[in-house]
Amino acid sequence: MAETVLSVTELRKVYGDLLAVDQVSFRVSRGEIFGLLGPNGAGKTTILECLEGIRQADGGTMEIMGIDPGREPRKLRNLVGVQLQRSGLPATMTVHEALRFFCAYHGVAPRYDLVQRLGLAEKRTVQYQKLSTGQQRRLALALAIAHRPSVIFLDEPTAGLDVGSRVELHTLMRELQAEGTTLIMATHDMAEAEKMTDRVAILLQGKIVATGSPTELTATGAGTTKVSVRSEDALLVKDDRAFPAVDQRFIDEEYAVYYSTDPGPTVSAILRYLEDQGDRLIDLRVERPSLEERFLELTHREGAQ
Template sequence: MTRAVVVEDLRRVFGDVLAVDGATWGASTGEITCVLGPNGAGKTTTIECLEGLQRPDSGRCRVLGTDPWRASSAHRARVGVMLQDGGLPQSVSAHRLLAHLARLHATRRDGDLVDRLGIAPFATTPVRRLSGGQRQRVGLAAALVGGPQVAFLDEPTAGLDPHARLDVWTLLRERADTGTALVVTTHSFEEAERLADRVVILDHGQVVADGAPQEISGGGRLEDTYFALTGGSRER
């Protein structure tokens, strides 16, 4: 598999806080890589470095062979981004937003995504009036509308009902099977076990596990391995 995303000895410091401490991992073309870790593990900081939203203090980040911090507009058009919260204009409707984004790309997927993600019933509603789950669907569609070669998706199924979550998993699997590299941050062990080709577990800014779900769990439950590695509490 071709590595579409490369993270090598990445470090990011905020004052006295070492948010990412020498993390090294990667994501391949045609695979879904799920990134797990407790709050404060460095997941968001790492992904934002890969998205070009933050600049690493040291180490190396490459997406499609390019330094995201110095990426051109042509490179950015090949990368989809779904933030966990925000990032969507509030006053326009879902339909107008997706149509506008689609016009910026050579490959238009807005109609297909509106149908697949069940956006049609609220397509004319302004984004600010949408429920959390509805915004999730629009945010995911916005990230995928240009047919990106790499997509970074932060908690894409958070707030979705079980049926919608299955629809999203099917859609993401199809995108990976056509060659897209998908990097998904999640707190759902079920999502990682059912969706991921590769799992990366971060804790205190370091990679504590990296491999196929079955390899990491040793044939057991990924959840058990996760808590053993991170020392976290099982209380939800």
């Protein structure tokens, strides 16, 4: 069994009358990429900030590599790296100065290679205030990993990044994981979580409503597969015909979309019908439910309750 590097047990945090985090528990193993998913205000950032030692929890216990971040935050400084959602650097500090500054406080040599790696080489003498939002996020990431921490917290890491930078960040995350680094990522980007995380915890109103790998979570959903069909004469759009195992049907522009509990018979019947009617198939897509759909399902269910 993989070694647990981080554990949270019945964590609780209150802001005035608002219960921001309610009895949250989870464990993260070494080398795992763990995602905290949820809409804005779900409590993701509060959990991370309690773990990072910059907020005091009101209840529960936390441990990172045997250290309680609430009681001994200083012991954690060289073990964890943090990219905050809301943080800043002094306006007139340049990229290279920032690296030297933070590396000096961590007692390590400046990692100028990260500046190159994260596409900031040309900006090394540019002041923080003159960097774009994406460049500021990349610099924050470089500073979070420069001292080679064992556990890295990333709060909305790809917010404000362009496509190229996102890909580079994902590659970097995989490399860190391969080296045994544990990553805990808070995001509301479901596609990113599905692609990057090994396990996720879905948070709603401060509570964990589901935990597991993205595959496990999607499999435990309503269990329907999405079948989208587009044909030359659009017979399926015009004709509200029933097919086996179909739960739901709707029209999305030129596509007839079916939610099937057993996609094999559904697809076979659709293809047979089109052939019989002499309508030519243009596009057929069979997609398993995404994490986003599972998330929406959970949100809807919690809202209904």
